[in-house]
Amino acid sequence: MLLTIDIGNTNITLGLWDGxxxxxxxxxxxxxxxxxxxxxxxxxxxxxxxxxxxxxDHVIFCSVVPVLSQTFIQASQRYLACNPIEAGIHLDLGIQILT
Structure with a gap:
């Protein structure tokens, strides 16, 4: 099961994806x-x-609140035994964008 986390300025949205x-x-x-x-x-x-x-099994998150990025990395490691992936501009998804 994948836990997704979207950390926004006002709300944090979480979802469980089973594939x-x-x-x-x-x-x-x-x-x-x-x-x-x-x-x-x-x-x-x-x-x-x-x-x-x-x-x-996996945690992936994105954040527009930099101070909470490390917070959720630590929370995922300590409480879910997962090393989360941070979705951001440096994450290579293997997708080529043609403009």
Whole structure:
């Protein structure tokens, strides 16, 4: 199962993708001051409620809030045992854009 995280200025949107369909989606308020532990426990709580804690294989996130990028990297490592991928301008997706 893939956990996707979109960290925006106002909201953080999360989704669980099983490879075919979105299983769950959540929207949280963005709080710049929250720690990796606070977000990690929040993530584990949401996943436990969904019954999906043990099946998170991958985490990918994007962020327009630089201060929270490292926070979510740490939360994913500590609480989900995943090294997340940050989707950004430096991520090579192997897609050539022709303009």
């Amino acid at each position: 075919h369909v979105w299983q769950r989606q959540w929207r949280l308020s963005t709080v710049h001051e929250k720690t990796a532990d606070e977000y990690g426990l929040l993530l584990r709580g949401l996943l436990a409620e969904a019954g999906e804690t043990a099946v998170i």
